[in-house]
Amino acid sequence: MGIEKQDTGLKITKEEVEYVAHLARLDFSEAEKSKFTSQLNDILMYVEKLNQVDTTNVEPMSHAIALQNVFRDDSVHDSLSHDLSLSNAPEARGPFFRVPKVIE
């Protein structure tokens, strides 16, 4: 599962583009698939430059800013009004968002 790095010179294969597209529920034409394969390869090659930096003594970090423990208090503020909540919905019914049926 996931995207395994392959030692082909290319960072990403067309199959991987198809896999990621499927995970994102996107449908691409063959032409688009080749275009994205090549574009994603270009991007990853470019980012690859970061590997030239020596990070031997640098701890991995999950955040770019050296901040920690940012909290809120547990007190209720007003939510959006109900109509406003639903106002962007392509479809609504009564108080609900309406979506194509998903069966458990």
Added chain:
Amino acid sequence: MPYEPVIGLEVHAQLLTETKIFCSCSTQFGAEPNSHTCPVCMGMPGVLPVLNRKVVEYTMKMALATHCRINEACNFARKNYFYPDLPKGYQISQYAQPLSEHGYVDIELDGGKKRIGITRIHMEEDAGKLLHDEHLPSSYVDLNRTGVPLIEIVSEPDMRSTDEAVAYLKRLHEILVYLEICDGNMEEGSFRCDANVSLRPRGEMMFGTRTELKNMNSFRNVQRALDYEIKRQQYILESGQDVIQETRLWDDSKGETQSMRGKEEAHDYRYFPDPDLVPIVIDNAWTEEMKKSLPELPLEKRERFIRDYQIPPYDAGVLTSSRALAGYFEEVARLSGKPKIASNWVMGDVLRFLNEEKRDIKECPVLPGSLAEMIQLIEDGTISGKMAKDIIVEMYRTGKSPQAVIEEKGMIQITDEGTLEKTVAEVIAANPTQLAQYRGGKEKLFGYFVGQVMKATQGKANPQLINELLKEMLAKE
């Protein structure tokens, strides 16, 4: 071949905070659909989640109560998948660095105690709720629950029977409720459980292929689903086939587990640290503060009740089943100075009245002080135990003190020997046939005379005194 089940459980518990984990919307259950929503929990572009401090503290409490190690630093990760109840397209959870790990709880079984390992406890957000249209190809989404804080408690695969699994679940449930960090309501989904089950030949070290069970919303359903699944896997293995690794849903009405094929695509959640949230660093001072805030936990309380009040383990178990009940009992025990008798009244009458009306001890009309007073009235002979049985009914019905009930009903026990002697003599005189039979050796009739005296005094006579007087006077020629 004898098989041994191997069971691990994942429990999701909703935390009793006022607001959601990353925004200030209310977590209240049962509100109008989509009325507790805001741009953050609806996953609008450009919003920033900010962590509710209480979520961290509640999770720390559970971690400490289950002997987990609290990690010095932890963070949140995005778990990516598409489902209409998840508006952002990812769930914010913890992955590589959970808040706590490596704990345990002890469960009590018929054969003694057993320790069940806890792999990890982490924080995450809940998803929304879906309703499916029965006729139209539509589902309806309510996002009120989206972003309600959850903790996920993952056990080690340490359980070897359905009974152990249920005992473990009950133990977790009890601790969560004692800590007052979860209401434990399984029907409303505040306490949910998934199970991983596999079978292996007894004595084998390697685990067999497991299935994951979902949709069990009561302790009883967990029991039934596990029993069913163990039998199903045993049948498969005994007929030489292989168990397929899959997720199966418990169907309560059919009483069986069913494969979720179809939705069963290989998951690839592509976890990565959530860049919208900063790391959480927990120092010793904070951990110590949380440790100090822990109440006495159920198991410790149970052991203390058995030791200090000299009550049987079963009684101690019932009395510590909730913090409020334990508190009620302790108050009655302290005020009356008679813990064993207090235990009998609480376990017997008080709980029976409450259970009949499905009321909680917190709503009990008989206050601990009143019950203690009643126990003292029995002790000093003002009322008999039998009278007390009637008085407590009245106390429960009206919420009045025992003194008030006694005065209203004129229920003072007759302890005056002279008065009682007269009644006993009258009863004997009124029953010459029985008297002759009794004297002729039919000693069982003694009870009949006691009953007659009780009837004549409307139950107000001191039973011990009746016995003494009757014995004496029946023997007299």
